Amino acid sequence: MSEFPGATGLVLNEPLLWEKGKVGRRGMSLPRRDVEAAPVDEELIGEVPDLPDLSEVDVVRHYTRLSQWNFGVDSGMYPLGSCTMKYNPKINERLAALTGFAGAHPLLPDRLSQGALRLMAELERFLAEITGMDAVSLQPAAGAQGELTGMLIIFAFHQSKGSPRSKIIVPDTAHGTNPASAALCGFQPVKVASNEQGILSAEAVAALMDEETAGIMVTNPNTLGLFEENIREIAEIVHAKGGKVYCDGANMNAVMGIAHMGKMGVDVLHLNLHKTFSTPHGGGGPGSGPICVTRELEQFLPVPRVVREDGTWELSEEFPQSIGKVHAFYGNFGVMIKAYCYILSMGRDLKRASQLAVLNANYVKARLKDVLHLPYDRPCMHECVFSDKLQRQLKISTIEMAKRLMDYGFHPPTVYFPLVVHGAIMIEPTETESKETLDQFIEAFKAVVKEAAENPDLVRNAPSRCKVRRLDETAAARFPCLAG
Numbered sequence: 442m443s444e445f446p447g448a449t450g451l452v453l454n455e456p457l458l459w460e461k462g463k464v465g466r467r468g469m470s471l472p473r474r475d476v477e478a479a480p481v482d483e484e485l486i487g488e489v490p491d492l493p494d495l496s497e498v499d500v501v502r503h504y505t506r507l508s509q510w511n512f513g514v515d516s517g518m519y520p521l522g523s524c525t526m527k528y529n530p531k532i533n534e535r536l537a538a539l540t541g542f543a544g545a546h547p548l549l550p551d552r553l554s555q556g557a558l559r560l561m562a563e564l565e566r567f568l569a570e571i572t573g574m575d576a577v578s579l580q581p582a583a584g585a586q587g588e589l590t591g592m593l594i595i596f597a598f599h600q601s602k603g604s605p606r607s608k609i610i611v612p613d614t615a616h617g618t619n620p621a622s623a624a625l626c627g628f629q630p631v632k633v634a635s636n637e638q639g640i641l642s643a644e645a646v647a648a649l650m651d652e653e654t655a656g657i658m659v660t661n662p663n664t665l666g667l668f669e670e671n672i673r674e675i676a677e678i679v680h681a682k683g684g685k686v687y688c689d690g691a692n693m694n695a696v697m698g699i700a701h702m703g704k705m706g707v708d709v710l711h712l713n714l715h716k717t718f719s720t721p722h723g724g725g726g727p728g729s730g731p732i733c734v735t736r737e738l739e740q741f742l743p744v745p746r747v748v749r750e751d752g753t754w755e756l757s758e759e760f761p762q763s764i765g766k767v768h769a770f771y772g773n774f775g776v777m778i779k780a781y782c783y784i785l786s787m788g789r790d791l792k793r794a795s796q797l798a799v800l801n802a803n804y805v806k807a808r809l810k811d812v813l814h815l816p817y818d819r820p821c822m823h824e825c826v827f828s829d830k831l832q833r834q835l836k837i838s839t840i841e842m843a844k845r846l847m848d849y850g851f852h853p854p855t856v857y858f859p860l861v862v863h864g865a866i867m868i869e870p871t872e873t874e875s876k877e878t879l880d881q882f883i884e885a886f887k888a889v890v891k892e893a894a895e896n897p898d899l900v901r902n903a904p905s906r907c908k909v910r911r912l913d914e915t916a917a918a919r920f921p922c923l924a925g
């Protein structure tokens with residue numbers, strides 16, 4: 442087992458600070474006073490908070506130990522599908538922390554924020570070029586908010602034509618946020634089933650598309666990790682009935698510099714800077730979900746927009762058709778800086794990053810398909826989706842294998858998603874994992890599958906080497922302990 446990164450030695454226990462404190466212990470020392478002691482007015486101080494008395498080393502060890510119970514991309518491989526948990530170069534953090542950026546205030550006048558505004562304008566241009574779209578707003582704070590913004594733009598478009606529409610077609614392989622964003626905007630999501638190849642067929646879309654339907658929301662590559670090959674034909678069908686094509690571009694990591702979304706017939710697209718463009722994520726933010734549109738829809742983008750007047754960058758609200766503001770100021774600037782630096786430092790290699798992400802996923806798929814059921818056996822993009830079909834007869838399911846992987850030192854893949862695959866196991870290795878790490882992960886998964894046959898209780902009771910055993914997955918939400 443020693444070749445696997447999973448181990449438990451020196452992962453130390455840690456009580457609450459309140460249990461650790463001892464009256465009179467201190468984390469600092471003050472110089473001897475050289476004035477007379479004066480009585481303290483208790484009333485002025487009010488009630489003294491119940492804080493534990495701790496030494497400096499108590500506090501340092503406490504937080505260091507807690508930090509070591511955390512698992513992140515900086516500690517190991519994190520193959521969570523549909524999440525693009527790739528390594529984010531530290532240089533981008535350093536640059537975002539430069540005082541000129543970190544100290545910039547959003548209320549400073551435009552003329553004192555020329556560098557920041559120029560960076561935003563250039564980032565918009567880079568993203569337009571990478572996606573093949575015409576205009577970009579960096580305002581939305583996350584992918585899901587980008588989707589809502591896109592839906593509002595499509596809504597505004599139909600309204601401007603004097604014929605609001607009520608429905609949106611959403612495939613059964615869509616990310617869960619897609620139907621939610623459409624519904625939040627007041628559209629009724631209409632489900633379209635993907636075909637036996639795991640992608641949309643033009644016929645299925647044609648059967649649903651009518652003049653009550655505002656458009657379609659397609660994730661491409663989709664959540665099965667497959668490229669929607671019929672996208673152009675589908676876009677023609679939707680456009681012929683006056684609809685618009687929304688593309689969820691959260692999976693852009695597979696196609697940077699390769700797929701031209703505009704040429705595919707996409708009218709609106711969102712990106713996840715915190716997935717594809719170098720911002721660590723998973724801890725709840727901040728994120729950024731820029732929205733990219735065709736020239737025709739540009740007038741509806743959120744305001745303010747960065748414009749250039751007589752050589753000076755400005756934030757302009759003068760877009761009367763705009764859907765308005767979707768975020769305070771101009772969105773999460775720190776995330777934009779990291780994306781800007783990442784894109785500049787990668788240059789043409791962005792394409793290579795996508796190629797390697799696809800290669801890595803196909804490598805994992807090819808090496809695990811002998812031991813795991815592969816529902817769609819075709820070349821994949823940045824992720825591959827297996828199921829627990831072969832293990833089910835042993836009464837071992839996806840969740841148990843996922844938990845056992847933790848004993849081997851790997852964060853589990855995404856499980857039970859997408860919903861079209863029963864017992865789905867969705868693996869997205871990303872381009873930043875080396876072949877050695879991929880091999881280690883593959884061997885760990887194979888070892889788990891072997892255990893499922895030979896020693897199923899070991900898998901059923903996993904994890905056994907982690908800091909904590911199997912947690913009740915709903916208790917924390919149902920009975921939250923907020924007091925500590």
Ligand SMILES: *Cc1c(COP(=O)(O)O)cnc(C)c1O
Pocket residue numbers: 523524583584585586616618660664689691692713728730
């Ligand atoms: C992650 C993801 C989203 C949602 O993005 P958030 O930033 O988490 O809101 C939407 N669609 C797809 C395909 C995704 O992978």
